[in-house]
Amino acid sequence: MIADVIQGLSTSFAEGHAMSFGDIRVAERAEWLIERVATAGTLVLRKLGETRAGEKAVHRFLSSPYVSAERIVETLAARTAAQCAGRRILVVQDTTEVNFSGRDKKRRGFGPAGDGKTPGFFIHPVIAVDVESEAVVGLVDAEIWTRSHGRVASRRGRAIEAKESARWLAGCQAAVSVLPDAQVTMVADRESDIYLLFAHKPERLDLIVRAGQDRKLADGGLLFEALANAKPLSTTDVRVAPRGPGDKGRIATVESRVGTVRLARPRIAGLSDAPKTVDLTLVEAREINAPPGKTPLLWRLLTTYTVSCAAQAEEVVQLYRLRWRIEQIFRALKSDGLALPDSQVIDAERLFNLTAIGLAGAIRTIQLVDARDGSPRPASDVIDTNFAVALERLSKRLEGKTQRQKNRHPPNSLAFVAWIAARLGGWNCYYKPPGPKTMRDGWTRLAATLEGYALATQCENPGIP
Secondary structure: OHHHHEOOOHHHHHOOOHHHOOOHHHHHHHHHHHHHHHHHOOOOHHHHHOOHHHHHHHHHHHHOOOOOHHHHHHHHHHHHHHHHOOOEEEEEEOOEEEEOOOOOOOOEOOOEOOOOOOEEEEEEEEEEEEOOOOOEEEEEEEEEEOOOOOOOOOHHHOOHHHOOOHHHHHHHHHHHHHOOOOEEEEEEOHHHOOHHHHHOOOOOEEEEEEOOOOOEEOOOOEHHHOOOOOOOOEEEEEEEOOOOOOOOOEEEEEEEEEEEEEEEOOOOOOOOOOOOEEEEEEEEEEEOOOOOOOOOOEEEEEEOOOOOOHHHHHHHHHHHHOOHHHHHHHHHHOOOOOOHHHOOOOEHHHHHHHHHHHHHHHHHHHHHHHHOOOOOOEHHHOEOHHHHHHHHHHHHHHOOOOHHHOOOOOOOEHHHHHHHHHHHOOOOOOOOOOOHHHHHHHHHHHHHHHHHHHHHOOOOOOOOO
16 A cells, blocks of 8 residues: 555656566566665565565565566666756766675675675665756666675786776766766766776766876876966865764865866776876865864865866866765665665575665655755655645644744645655754654655555545555
8 A cells, every 4th residue: 555655666667667577567566665665664574565475575576587686776777867857967876885794694695795704795876966956866777796705816907897896987888878868977986086987988978086096197297296286276165974973064165276187097907998198177175274173175086077267166076075965875775774784685686686676765765855955846756646635734733833843845845745754753843954764764654644544535535546
């Protein structure tokens, strides 16, 4: 019933994408499972299934020969593509690790995690963020894998295709392939500072990459010294994202310096076919007057953008700032939300399938967090329109006596629904805004409330699912 109440990602599976799974029944089960993850706020199979029969259905889906993480991701990406058409999109990619330290008993099919010993696996999602609203739109691509046991050849002696770093190039290719009707810029952290990423950039893609290596330049100098004598082009404020629990983030005042650089091709294996040089713009954002005890912000950003004025430099810095959106997805998937590392699924392939489903649920949570401050998107993105009256009544009941405790958003907006979910999750309209945990808990209660409403009014309102 709840899967009918909450619309969300339904069209991504049921309408037009059954071929990705090869069986319409599997496509419908995928739709149901994603909605269960989003509404229940958990990856525990027993809770997802609700009943013994439902739990068995989840197990069958995860074990189906028609189901794979790749197919799930492909189907989610198709919906994202439709939403991104005609928009300016920031594509953000990064890698996170799931380590089963202390929870590794009976795990099957997992290689070592980052420490080289404990079983675990890695997730490399590519997400779409709307530049204008800064809201997360959806999943573009994702790679989920575990490492093999045993020693591997020296990193410098292997071609890019044999390295895990190839995922960064694959993410760029996926962005232009999945989003043909959007204006796309890829943003990534220092791990993506790979020469071939710049040398083999797809034509329709712009790049903003934080430099991680003090590269040699064609003129014999070094990258980090390239702007040593440059005068600041502008001074602007940048919001620094929270770095962990208890950190509220801060506003940093940064000076921006800009120059063009010509990178020299590194002398390592696998680059003989790459161009000898690559021309880029270097934007350096350096914090001034950092608070005591805080490490001053220093971003050296390599970009394909042409930067000739202060406004363009500031735009590059502000776009890179949005990289933190993917960190929010990771927290919603792991520590602050779905608790993926605690999953009791012991087989690698089945857990990879569940992880792909979990990514969709984590993105849903962040979309609700985005909507709390006033999203222009309609409520029909996530809620069946037949529940409009129920939502208005519920909102009135949750409002308090003060103006701050009123739902000031239009009744048919996604922000209106997000406010209700936040209140149901325990937010009192004061102090800090509701975070992922509050929104997830409130979403679960909202779904259950609307399910009860649907059952109670089924005879009076046959249009309600």
